[in-house]
Amino acid sequence: FFNCLRREPGGQSLRCIHIQDSEYILNENVLNLLKTRDLAVNIYQNSVWGSYIHQHLQTAKDSAWIETDNAHVNVLNRGDLSSLTWLQSPIITTNNINDPNSDTCTVHYASLNFRDIMLGKIIL
Structure with missing residues (x-):
């Protein structure tokens, strides 16, 4: 109460x-x-x-970290930017691992502005 x-x-x-x-x-x-x-x-x-407090504890599933070469960032709950987290990518490369001249991906950069944040929160 x-x-x-x-x-x-x-x-x-x-x-x-x-x-x-x-x-x-x-x-x-x-x-x-x-x-x-x-x-x-x-x-x-x-x-x-x-005093008594309520504290959310992470489950073993939430805190299980896996070391990987392929990962990406995504939101776990759509529109909730606080749920941004690293996820293991489904791309598993077994060939060209020893080839230093091959790239698994190309990195692109983009800035975020206020409108992007509002779209992420689904306020607009």
Whole structure:
């Protein structure tokens, strides 16, 4: 419930205090301590102050790095530029590996402008 309130307009200024022990320990010193820590959720349990956080962990599939000679950059979720990642290219070259004069690809450069970014985010 509190996480929903935090997502409302102005919700970033809300703080939650949850006391799981039966003793009442709130006083001015404790409130000042909580203000300096500036945590969204403050939990008092077993005579210790703490907090719970939700942190997204990468799965083994997300963090499995493969060393490859052929890779390209692509977005995993269309329109989400934060999902840009390196992917192993399906091109596997077995011939001409030892030939230093052969190029697997030609590199082209292009600048990105504001319109390109907006198209990538699908805002236009």
